[in-house]
Amino acid sequence: MSFSFFKPSRPKTPQELAKAIRDSLMALDTKTVAEVKALEKAMEEVEKNIMTMRALVSGDGEVEPNADQISQMAIEICNEDVISLFIHKLPILGWDARKNLVHCWSILLKQKVDDICCCVQYMENHLELLDFLVVCYDNKEIALHCGSLLRECIKRPSLAKYILGSPSFELFFKFVELPNFDVSSDAFSTFKDLLTKHESSVAEFLSAHYNEFFEHYETLLTSKNYVTRRQSLKLLSEFLLEPPNTHIMKHYITEVRHLKIMMTLLKDSSKNIQILAFHIFKVFVANPNKPREIKVILSKNHEKLLALLHDLSAGKGGEDEQFEEEKEMIIKEIERLSRLPDLVS
Structure with missing residues (x-):
């Protein structure tokens, strides 16, 4: 008598698994999913395959992942166009499937085969997928998962550079102010990464799009939302200085x-915002090549500015001494400007 049915099934190879994932994702499009049971079965198959992929790339707690298999998995999901399916099917996948997908993506995206990150190369050849992920911030059901996928992509200079130059980048000025706090915070994290991860790309982008970028950024600095004002001020200091x-x-x-x-x-009204604003304001005042228009504004408003600065303190912390020195220097410069006769109208 044969007891072969008690034997565990042979694990799928990366090639077999990639095809199985592709087929199960594509099955969600067939007409049979009009029936609830058929849809449930198709979704179960997708979730099972994605879970199998997670075990392959990160281990299952008992068996450690095999580096060669992970690399082969990265190759196969590119060859089978599975990456495109992953991203386009996100809105209909379950929460667990999306979570496991994000986990796998963080591993597969950095896999090198012959010194080439094939998943990065795939995304470079399908840049519209990045735009799709950005637009998905408008869907609160998948926004956080899409944000995680995007931030993994942004670690790669070529992909970050594309998003910066894409029309979809402007959407971040809307997304960072969405009413859902979790989504807006996540969008701001992605926005921050875009402006801080790759200095040369950011410098190139700001040079080419200076006016339109700062027109949009002004809306964040003057937002009625305290969190938006504070975060955008802090970020401005980080990339501008x-x-x-x-x-x-x-x-x-x-x-x-x-x-x-x-x-x-x-x-x-916020002390935190006052301090953040001071660190940018001081650069205007300390600039040895201030245009006349800047000098006139500082001179005309010197009384109010001096009053604000005298009341401003860094609060508790080790930077008090440096802050006070900088403040004193700024106060003296404003006082000097206020005494210049050619600036008095």
């Missing part, structure tokens, strides 16, 4: 409209 963006910063601090925004934020 970095050495690769020195030429952008020099341009920024010559414009009166930007100075006026910082002066307004110095009056914000």
Whole structure:
């Protein structure tokens, strides 16, 4: 008598698994899914295959993952166009399947085969998938999973550069202010990564799109939402004051409209925002090549500015001494400007 049915089934090879994933995802499109039971069965198959892929790329707790198999899995999901299916089917997949997919993506995206990251190369050849992921922030059901996939992609300079230059990038100025706090926070995390992960690409982007970018950014700095104002101010300091963006910063601090925004934020009801605004405001004042328009604004408003600065303190922390020194220097410069006769109208 044969007891072969008690033997565990042979594990699928990466090639077999990639095809199985592709077939199960494509089965969600067939006419048979009009029947609830058929849809449930198809979805179960998808979830089982994605779980199998997760075990293959990260182990199952008992068996450690095999590096060669992981690399082969990366090759096969590209060869079978599974990556495109993964992304386009996200809206109809279950929560667990999406979670496991995000986990697998973080591993597969960085796999190198002959010094080539084949999944990155696939995305470079299917850049529309990045736009799709960005637009998915408008779908709160999958927004956080799409955000995780996007941030993995943004770690790669070529993919981050594409998103920066894509029309879909402008959508982030909307998404960071969505009413759902979890989604807006996640969108801001992705937005921040885009502007801080790859300095040379960001410098190139800001040079090419200076006016339109800062017009949009102004809406964040003047937002009625406290979190948006605080986060955007902090982020502005992070990317504007970095050495690769020195030429952008020099341009920024010559414009009166930007100075006026910082002066307004110095009056914000939040102490945190006042401090963040000061660190950008001080660059306008300390600039040895201030345009006359900037000098005039500072001179005309010197009384209000000096009053604000005298009341401003860094609070608790180790930076108090440095902060006070910088503040004193800024106060002296504003006082000096206020005494210049050619700036008094």
